[in-house]
Amino acid sequence: MNDGQYWTGRPEVDSRPSEVDLLLPDVDLRLATDRGVFSTDRVDRGTRYLLLEGPPPPTGAVDLLDLGCGYGPIACTLAIRCPDARVWAVDVNERARDLCRTNAEAAGLANVVVAAPDEVPEEIRMASLWSNPPIRIGKAALHDLLERWLDRLAPDGTAHLVVQRHLGADSLARWMDDQGWSTTRRASRKGYRLLDVAARKARREDV
Numbered sequence: 502m503n504d505g506q507y508w509t510g511r512p513e514v515d516s517r518p519s520e521v522d523l524l525l526p527d528v529d530l531r532l533a534t535d536r537g538v539f540s541t542d543r544v545d546r547g548t549r550y551l552l553l554e555g556p557p558p559p560t561g562a563v564d565l566l567d568l569g570c571g572y573g574p575i576a577c578t579l580a581i582r583c584p585d586a587r588v589w590a591v592d593v594n595e596r597a598r599d600l601c602r603t604n605a606e607a608a609g610l611a612n613v614v615v616a617a618p619d620e621v622p623e624e625i626r627m628a629s630l631w632s633n634p635p636i637r638i639g640k641a642a643l644h645d646l647l648e649r650w651l652d653r654l655a656p657d658g659t660a661h662l663v664v665q666r667h668l669g670a671d672s673l674a675r676w677m678d679d680q681g682w683s684t685t686r687r688a689s690r691k692g693y694r695l696l697d698v699a700a701r702k703a704r705r706e707d708v
């Protein structure tokens with residue numbers, strides 16, 4: 502269940518720390534959560550689906566991005582699966598960032614870098630981007646967010662997004678295709694779509 506408006510910089514709801522388990526074939530973590538962040542009671546089903554059905558992340562000393570990291574289930578999983586990568590865990594929500602940092606440290610994952618959006622150095626290009634994106638911020642804000650970060654993919658980089666069908670996964674995919682990113686539906690189950698999105702060759706206004 503979501504608790505309050507979790508996509509603000511500083512949640513107004515009082516803190517009430519708790520924990521959830523993240524169990525995957527290759528990951529067994531207990532994660533700290535709190536009120537005022539996304540999916541405090543359990544790891545979100547869409548997030549779990551992304552982590553189960555997404556592709557193996559790239560190997561080597563690459564930069565990876567968890568866009569909208571929340572308390573860090575995606576960032577921590579990527580860091581376990583790619584020990585040589587640097588995993589950027591980005592969120593506007595300060596409480597979420599603190600939890601993500603705590604969870605990465607507790608799991609001994611020194612390759613997670615938790616950052617506010619403006620703290621990620623401009624020159625860094627991501628080999629892949631993973632996200633359960635914040636659809637509820639509204640279409641215009643979501644488009645701005647994706648535009649900002651999809652253009653930080655390396656030229657052969659790919660994004661992997663999980664989006665609920667009833668929250669507009671198909672129209673979001675069409676919008677990304679129209680803007681020059683190439684979208685492929687990797688999987689679809691129980692109302693969720695997993696979208697693979699390739700870096701665009703040129704920005705629309707440059708074509």
Ligand SMILES: C[S@@+](CC[C@H](N)C(=O)[O-])C[C@H]1O[C@@H](n2cnc3c(N)ncnc32)[C@H](O)[C@@H]1O
Pocket residue numbers: 507508509539540545548568569570571572573574575591592593594597618633634635636638646
């Ligand atoms: C659907 S939640 C997913 C959280 C986490 N990845 C998970 O799977 O549990 C989306 C996250 O995006 C964050 N978010 C909202 N707007 C953002 C923005 N402009 N930049 C970065 N993160 C943002 C929210 O605070 C929230 O934590």
